Amino acid sequence: MTGKVWLVGAGPGDQGLFTIKGLEVLQNAEVVVYDALIGDAVLSLIPDQAEAINVGKRAGNHRMTQEQINRTLLEQALAGKRVVRLKGGDPFLFGRGGEELELLAENDIPYEIVPGVTSAFAVPAYNGIPVTHRDFTSSVHIITGHRRSSGNTHSVGRAEVSRNLNAPGNAGSLSDPDGLGIDYEALVRTKGTLIFLMGLSTLPVIMRGLLDAGISPDTPAAVLERGTTAGQRRVLATVASLEEESGRAQIKAPAIIVVGEVCRLADTFAWVEKLPLGGKKILLTRPKELISGMAGRLRKMGAEVLEMPSIETVPIKPDPVLDECFKKDPDGSCEPWTRAGRIDWMVFTSPTGVRIFMDWFLSDHDIRALAGIRFAVIGEGSAKKLRQYGIRHDFMPTIYDGETLGRELAQKIRMERSGESGWSEEPKSPQTRVRVLIPRAAIGSRELVEELEKAGDIDILDIPTYTTEYVNRGIVDVREQIEKGEIHYAVFTSASTVRGFSAVMKDADLSRIKAICIGRQTRAAARAQGMETRMAEKATLDALLEAVVQCAAEDRT
Numbered sequence: 001m002t003g004k005v006w007l008v009g010a011g012p013g014d015q016g017l018f019t020i021k022g023l024e025v026l027q028n029a030e031v032v033v034y035d036a037l038i039g040d041a042v043l044s045l046i047p048d049q050a051e052a053i054n055v056g057k058r059a060g061n062h063r064m065t066q067e068q069i070n071r072t073l074l075e076q077a078l079a080g081k082r083v084v085r086l087k088g089g090d091p092f093l094f095g096r097g098g099e100e101l102e103l104l105a106e107n108d109i110p111y112e113i114v115p116g117v118t119s120a121f122a123v124p125a126y127n128g129i130p131v132t133h134r135d136f137t138s139s140v141h142i143i144t145g146h147r148r149s150s151g152n153t154h155s156v157g158r159a160e161v162s163r164n165l166n167a168p169g170n171a172g173s174l175s176d177p178d179g180l181g182i183d184y185e186a187l188v189r190t191k192g193t194l195i196f197l198m199g200l201s202t203l204p205v206i207m208r209g210l211l212d213a214g215i216s217p218d219t220p221a222a223v224l225e226r227g228t229t230a231g232q233r234r235v236l237a238t239v240a241s242l243e244e245e246s247g248r249a250q251i252k253a254p255a256i257i258v259v260g261e262v263c264r265l266a267d268t269f270a271w272v273e274k275l276p277l278g279g280k281k282i283l284l285t286r287p288k289e290l291i292s293g294m295a296g297r298l299r300k301m302g303a304e305v306l307e308m309p310s311i312e313t314v315p316i317k318p319d320p321v322l323d324e325c326f327k328k329d330p331d332g333s334c335e336p337w338t339r340a341g342r343i344d345w346m347v348f349t350s351p352t353g354v355r356i357f358m359d360w361f362l363s364d365h366d367i368r369a370l371a372g373i374r375f376a377v378i379g380e381g382s383a384k385k386l387r388q389y390g391i392r393h394d395f396m397p398t399i400y401d402g403e404t405l406g407r408e409l410a411q412k413i414r415m416e417r418s419g420e421s422g423w424s425e426e427p428k429s430p431q432t433r434v435r436v437l438i439p440r441a442a443i444g445s446r447e448l449v450e451e452l453e454k455a456g457d458i459d460i461l462d463i464p465t466y467t468t469e470y471v472n473r474g475i476v477d478v479r480e481q482i483e484k485g486e487i488h489y490a491v492f493t494s495a496s497t498v499r500g501f502s503a504v505m506k507d508a509d510l511s512r513i514k515a516i517c518i519g520r521q522t523r524a525a526a527r528a529q530g531m532e533t534r535m536a537e538k539a540t541l542d543a544l545l546e547a548v549v550q551c552a553a554e555d556r557t
Contacts, residue, residue, distance in 0.1 A: 001080045002077060002078060002080065002108075002109060002110070003030075003076065003077040003078070003079065003080045003081040003082055003083060003109075004077060004082055004083065004109070004110045004111065004112070005073050005076075005077050005083045005084075005085060005104055005109060005110075005111040005112075006025045006029075006082075006083070006084045006085065006111065006112050006113075006114060007085045007087065007091045007097050007100065007101065007111060007112070007113050007114065008022045008025055008026065008084050008085065008086050008087065008091070008114040008116065009022065009087060009088075009089060009090040009091050009095075009114060009115050009116015009117070009118075010022065010034075010035075010038045010039065010042045010086050010087060010088055010089070010116055011039070011042070011088075011089065011116045011117040011122065011228075012039070012088065012089055012117060012118070012119035012122045012123055012227055012228045013037075013038075013039035013041075013042075013088075013119075013226070013227070013228040013229040013304075014039060014041070014122075014126075014228040014229065014304070015039060015041035015042050015045070015299070015305075016299060017117045017122055017228060018039075018042050018045070018116075019114065019115070019116065019117070021114050022114045022116065023045065025084055025112075025114055026045055026046065026047070026084055026086070027045075027047055028082060029046070029047065029050045029082055029083070029084040030049075030050055030051065030081045030082045030083070031050060031051045031053065031076045031081045031082070031083045031084070032046050032050050032051070032052050032053065032083075032084045032086055033053045033055055033069065033072060033073060033076075033083065033084070033085050033086065034046070034052065034053070034054060034055065034086040034087075035055060035056065035086065035087050035088050036054075036056040037088035037089075037254055038086055038087075038088055039228075039229065040304075040306045040476045041304065041305060041306060041307070042086075043475050043476050044306065044307050044308075044473075044475070044476060046086075046473075046475060048473065050084075052475055053072065054475075055068075055069050055072070066096060066099060066100075069100065070099065070100050070102075070103045071103070073085055073100060073103070073104060073109075074103050074104060074107055074109065077104065077109045078107070078109070085100060087116070088116075088119070089116055089117070089118045089119045089120075090115050090116040090117070090118040091113065091115070091116065092113070092115070093118050093120065093142065093197075094142075094144045094146070094197055094198065097113070118142075119197065119227060119228075119254075119256060120142045120195045120197060120256065122227065122228055123224050123227025123228060123232075123256050124195070124222075124224065124227075124256075124258055124262075126227050126228045126232060126272050127222070127224050127227060127232065127234045127266055127270065127272075128265060128266045128267070128268065128269030128270035128271060129222065129224075129258055129262055129263055129265060129266050129269070130262055130265060130269070131193045131195065131258075131262060132193065132262070133261075133262050133265065136193075136260065136261035136262050136264075137191060137192045137193050137260055137261060137262060138192070139190055139191075139192030139193070140192055140193040140194075140195065141187060141190060141192050141193070141194050141195065142195045142197065143182060143187070143194065143195065143196050143197070143199075144180075144196070144197055144198055144199070145180065145182075145196040145197065145198050145199020145200075145201075145202045145203070145206055145257065146180075146197075146198040146199070146202075180202060180205065180206070180209075182206070182209060184209040184210055184212065184213035185213045185214070187210070187213070188210060188213045188214050188215045192260065193258065193259070193260035193261075193262050194210075194257075194258070194259040194260060195256060195257070195258055195259075196256065196257040196258075196259075197256055198253075198254075199256070199257050200223065200246075200251065200252075200253045200254075200255045200257070201253070203223065203242065203243055203246060203257060204243045206257065207221075207239055207240075207242055207243055210239055210259065211239060211240065215239055215259075216239070217238060217239055217240035218238050218239075218240070219238060219239045219259060219260070219261070220236070220237075220238060220259075220260065220261060220262075220263035220264050221236075221237055221238055221239045221242040221257065221258065221259045221260075221263060222234055222235060222236050222237070222242075222257070222258045222259075222263045222266060223235045223242060223246045223251050223255050223256070223257050223258075224255060224256050224257075224258065225251045225252060225253075225254070225255040226254060226255070227255075227256065229281075229304050230279055230280055230281035230303065230304035230486075230488070231279075231281070231486065232272065232279075233249065233251065234266060235249045235251060236263060236266055236267070239259060242257070272302060275301055275302025276301045276302060276549045276552060276553070277298060277301040277302040277303035277548065277549065277552050278302035278303075279302070280302070280303045280304070280488045280489065280552055281303070281304045281305075281306065281481075281486055281487050281488050282298055282303045282304070282305050282306070282487070282488060282489050282490070282491055282548065283306050283308055283478065283487050283489070283490040283491070283513075284298065284305055284306065284307050284308065284490075284491045285308050285309075285310045285311075285490065285491070285492055285493070285497040285498070285500065285501045286307065286308075286309055286310075286493065286497060287309065287311050287312065287313055287352060287497070292307060293541070294491065294493070294541055294544070294545070295307050297541075297545055298491075298545070298548065301545075301549065303548075306476065306478070306481075306487070308476075308478060308501070309471055309473070310470065310471065310472070310497050310500035310501040310503075310504055311468050311469065311470060311471065311496055311497055311499075311500035312468070312469045312470075312471045313352050313356065313441070313466045313467070313468055313469075314466055314467050314468075314469055315356050315359075315360065315465065315466045316442070316464060316465055316466055316467060319360070319463070319464075319465060321461075321463050321464075322360065322439065322463050322465060325343070325437060325461065325463070326361065326365060326369070342372070342435065343373050343435050343436075343437050344373070344374065344413075344434045344435050344436065345373070345374050345375070345376055345395075345409070345413070345434065345435070345436045345437070346370075346373050346374070346375050346376070346436075346437045346438075346439070347375075347376045347377075347378075347405070347409070347436060347437070347438045347448070348375070348376070348377050348378065348382045348385075348386065348439070348440070349378045349382070349402060349405070349438070349440045349441075349444065349445075349448065350378065350381070350382060350440065350441070350494070351381045351382050351384070351385035352441075352466065353382070353439055353440045353441065353465065353466070354377075354382055354385040354386050354389070355385060356439075356465050356466045357439040357465055358389045360465065362389075367389070367390065370391070374394040374395070375391060375392075375393045375394050375395075376393065376394065376395040376396070376405065376409050377393045377395075377396055378396075378397065378400055378401070378402065378405050379396065379397075379400030379539055379540065380396075380400075380540055380541075381541070383396060395408075395409055395412060397409070399538075399539065400518075400519060400538065400539030400540065401447075401519050401520050401521055401539060402444075402445040402447045402448035402451075402521065403445075403447040403448070403451055403520075405448055405451075406447060406448040406449065406450065406451025406452045407451040407454075409436075409451075409452065410451055410452050410454060410455035410458065411455075413434050413455065413457075413458060414455050414457065417434065417457065433457050433458065433459050434457065434458050434459070435458075435459045435461070436452060436458055436459065436460050436461070437461050437463065438460065438461065438462045438463065439463050439465040440462070440463075440464070440465065440466075441464065441465075441466055441467070441468055441496065442464035442466065442467045442468070443467075443468060443496075444462070444464075445495075445521060447521075449462055468496050468500070470499075470500045470503040470504055471500070471504070472504035478505070479505060479508045482505075482508055482509070482510075482512055482513060483508070483509065483512070485512065487513070488514065488552075488555075489513075489514050489515075489516050489548060489551060490513045490514070490515050490516070490531070491515075491516050491544065491548060492515055492516070492517050492518065492522050492525075492526060493518045493522070493541075493544070494518070494522055495521045495522045495524070495525035497522075498515070498517075498522060498525035498526050498529065499525060502529045510529045510530050510531050511530040511531065511532070513531045513532065514531070514532045514533075514534070514551065515531040515532065515533045515534070516533075516534050516535075516536070516544065516547050516548050516551060517533055517534070517535050517536070518535075518536055518539050518540075518541075518543075518544050519535065519536070519539040520535065522535075523535045534547055534551060535547070
């Protein structure tokens with residue numbers, strides 16, 4: 001059975017500019033063949049079950065030749081696979097998308113095209129440059145600044161300019177001593193905005209060509225580096241001075257060149273750097289199976305977010321201890337903890353613990369069997385998850401950590417049992433002992449149990465319901481970005497995610513990381529790995545986000 005190929009434009013880098021259709025196609029891919037200039041956040045969307053093939057084309061460094069890429073697409077499709085060819089920007093704008101379809105068409109392979117947002121328009125927009133403005137220009141022209149490859153009849157080098165540039169009368173104006181195939185005279189006559197893609201290495205040649213063709217040396221020009229990402233930078237100058245200013249700023253690829261009066265508007269219309277987290281790249285660790293709401297909130301405030309699932313929670317199956325607690329009577333009814341007496345409290349220390357327990361329980365029991373049990377949660381996240389099953393919590397500590405949960409819950413229980421307003425020192429009879437069930441991770445903090453045990457009149461069943469495994473997909477080289485200082489902050493929402501991240505990073509120098517942690521235990525785990533740490537004032541996502549914003553503000557000053 002023949003497969004199918006989808007040619008998908010990934011946009012210029014920002015995950016928010018990846019199209020809805022592109023995401024839908026990517027999520028159903030069996031094979032993903034991707035380029036080097038795909039944004040990290042988009043690469044993180046590649047499904048785990050898909051085979052990811054990095055063809056990594058950069059100037060002067062190709063993992064595969066174009067012919068090898070074409071052959072790979074054909075072979076994967078002939079094997080019956082759903083293949084996504086993921087390309088930066090738009091696949092039909094200097095992306096050689098047409099070349100990749102030729103071999104597929106020759107072999108009757110079905111395919112679809114999913115256009116992408118081109119960097120030619122998105123990158124200037126993220127730098128406050130409108131490519132057209134009726135006070136300055138009414139046309140825009142996109143040109144490749146990449147030199148032609150000798151012997152490649154499909155190489156595109158000619159300016160993508162208005163139709164009238166190829167009209168009779170313009171013939172003979174093309175001078176091509178540099179091999180770029182650009183008609184500078186025609187471009188200058190348009191008086192439009194000129195956008196050169198892949199032209200950083202030939203910037204001196206391009207500027208000289210425009211000057212020789214008669215453009216004013218004072219014409220505004222800009223070079224825009226790594227647009228739509230946290231690393232974006234811009235240099236504003238003129239056609240005469242852009243080469244010098246770009247060199248002084250040590251601009252590196254990928255970058256685009258914009259020439260035209262609209263460049264004057266950049267400082268006025270600049271907006272990205274004004275966002276609270278503009279220019280910040282944040283690593284967000286989370287359990288693999290959870291969709292992070294925090295990532296969206298960080299992106300709305302301007303951050304580039306790299307989500308890295310560092311742990312995976314695996315339910316313990318079978319779980320005989322848990323089965324015994326909820327053993328059914330012969331008549332089919334379920335009386336929790338039938339051998340030891342009724343459960344009084346159930347304590348959840350994470351949303352994952354809630355989900356795994358409730359999924360297990362409801363697979364074989366009725367929710368009404370939990371009637372009469374009271375529920376304690378460690379914080380807002382667990383409370384929210386519990387409400388999804390129609391249950392509201394009865395207790396939440398003032399500080400969201402295991403030690404406070406155990407101490408304050410023990411105090412509440414003893415006060416209720418004693419009937420007094422404070423602690424009771426009188427020992428209780430076995431009939432009055434309170435029974436507490438804690439379904440949670442196999443490796444959980446002992447502080448919760450230790451605080452409950454101090455009360456002396458509480459029976460505790462601490463049951464492991466899931467294990468934590470460390471995962472690392474490895475598509476994005478996080479270690480390299482840490483070493484280069486490209487990640488500004490790492491946000492941790494639990495101590496287990498710190499340990500998982502540290503495990504997959506192994507020998508990386510984690511002292512280079514500024515860790516922003518949700519609570520005391522998480523901070524302690526990060527400090528143990530040598531990270532610089534900051535803790536949210538409260539163990540809530542709102543407080544964690546505020547801590548990130550405060551760090552960014554302090555760094556700016």
